[in-house]
Amino acid sequence: MFTLLKRIITAGLLAFKRQGGLTLATVFVLIMTVSLATCLYTFHYLTQFVISQIQEKVDISVYFKRDASEEEILKIKDEIAKFPEIKEVRYIPHEKGIEDLLKKHPELKESVEETKDILNLASLNIKAVQSFQYAAISQFLEKEPFKEFIEKVDYYERKPIIEKVFSLTGKINQTGFILSLVLAAVAFLLTFNQIKIAIFNLKEEIAIQRLVGASNWFIRGPFLIQGMISGILASLISLFIFSFLFYFLSPKLVDLLSGFDLFAFFKKNFYPIFIIQLLTGMGLAIFSSLVAIRKYLKI
């Protein structure tokens, strides 16, 4: 068994070395495939980052009645924060509320000055985990025991924009998924065809191997070893290309990508990226070899 394995590995290494042109073409196609897989992985993270950035901006505010004390508001805040649907609850005191209002509408300065003692601008800013939860949260707050303290929940005013934002992010996710599927299919076909051509060129040799009594695994083995080496080589080259690209492009793209730092992402996800590249390169090469060689072994 060990001798057989040793012979298969040696034959694979020799074939990799001697079939220079074919090997180079296969490695080149694999680099493209592995790069595509890396791009898809990065794109997935990037879209998730952009989506979370957009969703971060969505919230609802709960305004309180004039007689609601800060203590009562904070108690309600603690109550609300216990629910798993709530991602974050932030208390905005009356003074901060006035400050924010004036920042947003400086033309209202006079009216605010006149009414600031009869208004209560303290509020709770709520962020939900999912968009559809805002309606339920809003309805929940409008019931007892919160009802008597709450003046208004601005959900119904913000509903159209909230729904629009979440439908947009949903579409981004969906498009990303479809795009990933299409690109993955393209990458697979590209690799499979290259390996099919490489094996087609060796079909005579495979036939001779069968005729001199080689078992199927003795014939397949070296092709699998070649596939593995090509996959590893393609992964290493792609890793080098991406580290180089991300290092130099990251500072230039960080503003364009809403603050997404490509190189930081690459450093943080170095091992997952390398494993994805290895699995894509080696997996596709081995799978394609196994499938492509099948019909030539029927002699």
Next chain:
Amino acid sequence: MIRFQNITKIYPPNCLTLDDVSFEIEEKEFVSIVGKSGAGKTTLLKLLLVEEKPTKGRIFFKDQDINKIKRSKLPYLRRKIGAVFQDYKLFPTKTVYENVAYVLQVIGASDKEIVHDVPEVLEIVGLADKKDNFPCQLSGGECQRVAIARALIHRPDVILADEPTGNLDPYNTAEILRLLLNINDLGTTIILATHNKEIVNSLKKRVITLEDGKIVRDEEKGRFIL
């Protein structure tokens, strides 16, 4: 050892290549199969290697019906048969040494045996000094000698030679023939398919003559008559 029993082979759609062919070959025999091009000589050899299956009839190798052997077990049958082809069928990306050693690797011979046997066989076929050459660096005669070395290295029960001298000059033809006779003297059955009259007549061995897919003559110490 080998028995063809009422073998008919029709290639689709309706090309009758062998028509109810029956014969037997004993151990250590040297049999020439002669006939014009298209008479069915190569098909006979392909059937014995299970490269093709007969349309009708059965083929026995050492009392085993070879067409009932599972595809996964075919290598074991083929390891008992050495084959030499007109177009050599050498591995172009392997050296002479590797081409010959490959068969020993296939049958699971030890590295020690390979290191011992391959140079010895290359010496027999006169190619010891070309062991590191690739087939593209050899002449036709040398390629055929490598093919013979590869066919006999694992001491098969039978060697099939399909027009082994078809591409060779008279000098190399005589060399190849001498090698085949020597191998036969050592006890290996040889089946030689050829349309070379001089070779067959000089051998003075059994000759099976095929014409339009039928056996028209089967003679001990026969001659090439068409």
